[in-house]
Amino acid sequence: MVLLETKHVTKRFGGVTAVKSVSITVNQGEIVGMIGPNGSGKTSFVNLLSGIYKSDSGDIFFEGERITGLPSHLITQRGIARTFQNLRVFSNISVLDNLLIGRHCKINNSLLTVYLNPSASRRIEKDAEAVVRSLLEMVNLSSRGNDFARNLPYGSQRLLEICRALASEPKLLLLDEPCAGMNPSEVESLSAFLKILQKRGTTIFIIEHNIKFIMSIAERILVMNAGEKFREGVPRAIQNDPQVQKIYLGDEEES
Amino acid sequence: MSGSMFFDVLIVGVMVGAIYTLVTIGYSMVYGMLRLMNFAHGDVYIFGTLLCYTLLTKFQLNPIVAVFAAAVSGGALAALVEFLAYRRLRAAQHRMISMITALGAAYVIQNNSERAWSSQVLPFPSLFPAQPIRVFGQEISATHIVTLVIAVFFIIGFNLFLKHHRLGKAILCVSQDIPTASLMSIPINRIITIVYFMGGVLGVIGGILYSTSYNAISIGMGFRGTIVAFTAAVIGGIGSMSGTLIGGMILGITENLIGVYVSSSYRDSITFLILIIILLYKPTGIMGSVEKDKV
């Protein structure tokens, strides 16, 4: 079943076309990877998907419904969550609060409840806390719940950001270079973690430069170049494609 | 409403507009460069204007000397405020911290000025001849014309300085992009201090021109001056000299027209109303460009 579909999505910034008529599909339960040299439009594409940019033309469909042009908060409410390339956890608040904010749209409290039924409101908040604690357990960060996010080691902060995205129980998880700054064992753990998520039914879309990681985890890979979808295929086909290797020449390649 | 009166109002409006432009240049440059709303701007140049008043009346100094000394003092005060209060906060996480600091600086300066000059309206001497002269068959006060000419002279002069003088070009670079400018070994801190200084100098000159036209100077003009600068800068758009000119002119002419033809007691409210309307409908101003957040 097709979960996400883009049709000829285009985004221009002044004279530069960052994303050029990109059409992709992501199926329910897949792990799809997106690679490409720096500046090829990967992050811009994810920004389009998450509503941070408005496309100049083309359409985006999620679960069959048109989400083109919707603001970010509505897109997240529909079930798409994301992390950021340059890590945007809320550094000055606790790990737990970060997760609770991530869970915002799933917490069923309202202003009326807060004031007219405070005990129910408290119970709702407590339940939410229990849910996000279980997320922390999944990544072995239970003991750090009350720490400020900025005090976590970098790799843990990246995990935190992913958990924060998961807190809203998204159907589609968009990860923008989750491995950046991680050491090999952290990458391994992340890989295992994502596979567990996939088993639980989350569809994952990853942008990465770490080719080895992407090849090992993605079922399908999209290659971007100069804003266009350059190639699409299974990992082995992409890995052996000489054209793909060519567009990386002159750019950093990790293997 | 006679045609000649309208012409007179228009000339005064243009003159005031030119003065407003002079006064706004310094503020606009600082905001464009550092995104700092210098709440102390008006109070700084009013200090200079008040100083000029004292030099002229109490010390009977030659006008040219008095103006020069006052302008330099005003510029120095502006640079001092930057050095003492603003510089450390340039990297502050939350921009409103520097804004509030600027407010604090405004209060300190205002209070000092008030203790020195009291809050009365003081009679600023006329520096220019007041007799009417005939232009295009209409009678206008010579003061207005001379003031206008001087203001325009400074505006054009400063523009030329920015475009052709080495220092001016360095300032323009820093206005565009600080990291790049510093990579080109332009001394950022020094340039910023110079910008504050020059903004203060131009502001004082504008203030003196205004006070000599209306023969009045008081502390209250400090806050009003800051608001004028804010409004003109917003109307014209940030980061553009032509924008500052357009903003100053529109503000000066509109204020004057409405002040004469509608009601003079609501003049201040008109300024604020214009500000609100522009902020709501075209916050980037007439010549400004929209900024995008980097993701």
Next chain:
Amino acid sequence: MQNKRAYVYGGLLLVLIAVPFALSEEPYLLAIINFTIVYAILCLGLNLILGYAGLLSLGHAAFYGIGAYATAILMARHGFGFLPALVISGLLALLMGFVLGLPTRKVRGDYFCLLTIAFGEIFRLVSQAWIDFTGGAMGIVGIPIPNVLGWQITSETDFYLLGMVLLLFTYVTLRMLIASKYGRAFIAIREDELAASVMGINTSSYKILIFSIGCFYAGLAGSYLAVYQTTVTPSNFRLEESCLMIIMVIVGGMGRLEATFAGVALMTIAIEFLRPFAEYRLLLIGAIMILVLLFRPQGVFGDSSFRD
């Protein structure tokens, strides 16, 4: 653990109730305390706006004024009772806050600050010029002393108790808000608005909400001022007042409700000490602003996120 907290609250409550009786011989001190209470209500609301939403509102005094004038007009000219006037004043301020908050959608942070200044100034200018409605510079006099549900307020002590009730109401309701998901959403918006929107938070609506709620409490404070002073004049609501409130919030600590009490108390004490130096008042306020922001922007007790 629970017991300990109950004792602390109980003790605090006893102290607070004892104050007016202990000071019944010192009406001047009690008056200062009453003004402190008003500022506390104002600043709690303002801390919500500044410390949680990150909006620099230099027009808070205008909402204070809207509440005060509303109560003054309703009670002095139309015979309203205090409670209805109080509620209407709060709601009116909330409504105006909503109106002023609407532009936050389109208008960026520092420009919004300008907008609040303009709003505050227009309020002041209009209240001075619209003599028929607002009494002009003389303001409105003869506001009746309130009778709240049968309790006739007479003394400074009575006003203290009334003020305390309002303050308690303000603090408790704000606490409940902050402790909920809304409070966290506010913090998220302050810390990183873009990330907050990606968490499913409608940031523009929330900013309007925060602003309106903060202004509501300003309206309540204004209402109290009206009956406490029995007159309202435009001079109560100048830009200076808004700046003073901002300073109180900052000195206490942005982003933490309890810190506001410290900020209000400290600044009030400072102002009282500096009363002999009245002519330096502005200068000292300004100097405090600069020093606090240069050296301790998070205030005495504030949220660490405001540290440089």
